[in-house]
Amino acid sequence: MSENNKIGTYNFVAEPFHVDFTGRLTLGVLGNHLLNCAGFHATERGFGMAELNEENYTWVLSRLAVDMDEMPLQYEPFSVQTWVENVYRLFTDRNFAILDKDGRKIGYARSVWAMISMQTRKPIDLLAINGGDIVNYVCDEPCPIEKPSRIKVMATEPVASLTAKYSDIDINGHVNSIRYIEHILDLFPLEKYRTQRIRRFEMAYVAESYYGDTLSFFLDDDGNDVYGVEVKKNGDETVCRAKVIFE
Amino acid sequence: MSENNKIGTYNFVAEPFHVDFTGRLTLGVLGNHLLNCAGFHATERGFGMAELNEENYTWVLSRLAVDMDEMPLQYEPFSVQTWVENVYRLFTDRNFAILDKDGRKIGYARSVWAMISMQTRKPIDLLAINGGDIVNYVCDEPCPIEKPSRIKVMATEPVASLTAKYSDIDINGHVNSIRYIEHILDLFPLEKYRTQRIRRFEMAYVAESYYGDTLSFFLDDDGNDVYGVEVKKNGDETVCRAKVIFE
Numbered sequence: 001m002s003e004n005n006k007i008g009t010y011n012f013v014a015e016p017f018h019v020d021f022t023g024r025l026t027l028g029v030l031g032n033h034l035l036n037c038a039g040f041h042a043t044e045r046g047f048g049m050a051e052l053n054e055e056n057y058t059w060v061l062s063r064l065a066v067d068m069d070e071m072p073l074q075y076e077p078f079s080v081q082t083w084v085e086n087v088y089r090l091f092t093d094r095n096f097a098i099l100d101k102d103g104r105k106i107g108y109a110r111s112v113w114a115m116i117s118m119q120t121r122k123p124i125d126l127l128a129i130n131g132g133d134i135v136n137y138v139c140d141e142p143c144p145i146e147k148p149s150r151i152k153v154m155a156t157e158p159v160a161s162l163t164a165k166y167s168d169i170d171i172n173g174h175v176n177s178i179r180y181i182e183h184i185l186d187l188f189p190l191e192k193y194r195t196q197r198i199r200r201f202e203m204a205y206v207a208e209s210y211y212g213d214t215l216s217f218f219l220d221d222d223g224n225d226v227y228g229v230e231v232k233k234n235g236d237e238t239v240c241r242a243k244v245i246f247e
Numbered sequence: 248m249s250e251n252n253k254i255g256t257y258n259f260v261a262e263p264f265h266v267d268f269t270g271r272l273t274l275g276v277l278g279n280h281l282l283n284c285a286g287f288h289a290t291e292r293g294f295g296m297a298e299l300n301e302e303n304y305t306w307v308l309s310r311l312a313v314d315m316d317e318m319p320l321q322y323e324p325f326s327v328q329t330w331v332e333n334v335y336r337l338f339t340d341r342n343f344a345i346l347d348k349d350g351r352k353i354g355y356a357r358s359v360w361a362m363i364s365m366q367t368r369k370p371i372d373l374l375a376i377n378g379g380d381i382v383n384y385v386c387d388e389p390c391p392i393e394k395p396s397r398i399k400v401m402a403t404e405p406v407a408s409l410t411a412k413y414s415d416i417d418i419n420g421h422v423n424s425i426r427y428i429e430h431i432l433d434l435f436p437l438e439k440y441r442t443q444r445i446r447r448f449e450m451a452y453v454a455e456s457y458y459g460d461t462l463s464f465f466l467d468d469d470g471n472d473v474y475g476v477e478v479k480k481n482g483d484e485t486v487c488r489a490k491v492i493f494e
Binding site: 032169172212 | 262263264266267268269270273275279282283286321412413414416417418419420423424425429430432433435436437440458459
């Protein structure tokens with residue numbers, strides 16, 4: 001297979017309700033697009049969510065790191081390229097490039113996914129699915145950003161908390177992956193976004209949370225505009241951890 | 248001009264992060280699509296936001312009513328048609344039809360818009376813009392749903408309140424029109440959405456709210472699964488009113 005066939009390219013426009021007060025695409029919406037592109041790319045190649053659901057398998061997002069030079073402005077077209085970097089027995093690395101309207105790369109993202117059985121919630125051997133066909137899509141396109149790091153948060157007092165509501169819940173009955181990003185971005189004052197922007201955002205998804213769960217947000221200021229965030233449900237169980245780097 | 252040219256048709260797919268736990272498109276996302284279609288349709292005909300912004304005029308959404316027989320399921324294609332029903336001096340009525348993957352009409356929406364000067368915040372005479380050209384787009388396509396009604400809410404104690412955060416704020420520095428819908432839907436317990444669905448949702452946008460404003464939600468149960476909601480900012484100023492009808 002040629003390297004070109006291994007890369008999926010998808011076109012978008014930064015819609016009015018998808019930009020923040022600075023007129024730039026929000027990170028939550030970009031994350032949504034990235035995850036959709038992952039789905040499109042996998043579906044077109046026979047290992048998408050819909051195909052897997054028939055076998056009662058589903059993809060689970062484990063890590064996401066997004067590193068942007070700039071964000072598209074309102075009404076600007078942009079595109080997302082995605083490809084599979086590695087396939088291991090229990091995880092696969094999927095990378096992304098974000099291109100502006102002129103085809104210039106304005107950012108990259110890395111993600112790590114596992115596949116689980118929806119019945120047992122146990123991981124599935126990726127190399128055993130469809131005879132390991134996914135390996136044929138591995139592509140050596142460069143993704144010149146750091147891999148997701150280990151995130152450790154030391155804060156013991158939450159800076160915010162909320163109850164998971166109807167709008168937070170996805171078709172699986174979980175708080176959706178994008179909502180966590182939005183809630184985490186809401187920890188920072190608007191004033192910060194006026195003079196700075198998010199250079200890099202990392203997420204480690206650890207456990208699911210559900211309707212009615214109390215989500216508490218713990219925030220470390222690591223200095224140099226690097227922040228660690230941990231989201232816990234109902235007091236003590238970690239749901240996800242994020243690293244947010246402003247510039 | 249033929250009637251066909253007056254109607255804009257736009258295609259969508261119900262994306263995974265745009266459906267709720269029942270697997271159906273959320274009303275907030277549908278509302279977002281409707282407002283985008285309004286923008287596309289107006290822009291293609293020379294009276295869109297971007298054109299107006301150059302003159303420092305902008306469209307302001309005053310009323311929205313959405314009435315749905317059913318919502319698209321996850322991954323289902325659907326389309327939105329939109330057209331101008333009436334143009335008055337200070338308001339225009341824009342209608343919508345929502346079509347399922349087979350082209351069957353599954354719902355309709357009505358909206359009322361004004362145009363204001365961003366400098367003076369005063370309304371602009373629509374019949375004086377571009378020589379009243381917008382009148383040439385008036386179309387008599389049927390929209391067999393009720394017009395937005397007058398909404399009156401009597402409750403004196405709020406059932407919920409929140410502070411407007413970064414993710415709520417749009418490019419104009421206001422809490423965005425769609426976020427109000429999401430916050431209002433979040434007033435109802437998940438259990439209600441498990442056995443019922445929203446038949447009709449009406450919104451009257453009264454005033455803008457801003458970052459840091461405290462939004463309080465007042466809820467009337469009018470019986471027969473009809474609810475009135477009023478959103479006030481900072482104690483007493485009405486921001487918007489909604490009517491939510493379940494079935």
